[in-house]
Amino acid sequence: KTAGQNTLKPNIIKGIANQISHPFAYIINLVFQNSSVPDELKFANITPIFKAGNPAELQNYRPISVLSASSKILERLI
Structure with a gap:
């Protein structure tokens, strides 16, 4: 629901899915072939x-990581 590092919200990616599906599939296939995920x-x-x-103690906080939509898609495929 929220934008990650690349600031593209998932609903925008869904809207342009037809236009980006082939380049994104190419990137995903390279990830599987090279066994390496791009740093981005x-x-x-x-x-x-x-x-x-106590709000002053760090152990009373939990980290929430917000990944980019493309990272989430790759994570599901892996």
């Missing part, structure tokens, strides 16, 4: 979310 797909926006207790 490895980044995430990390936000600390407060759980409970």
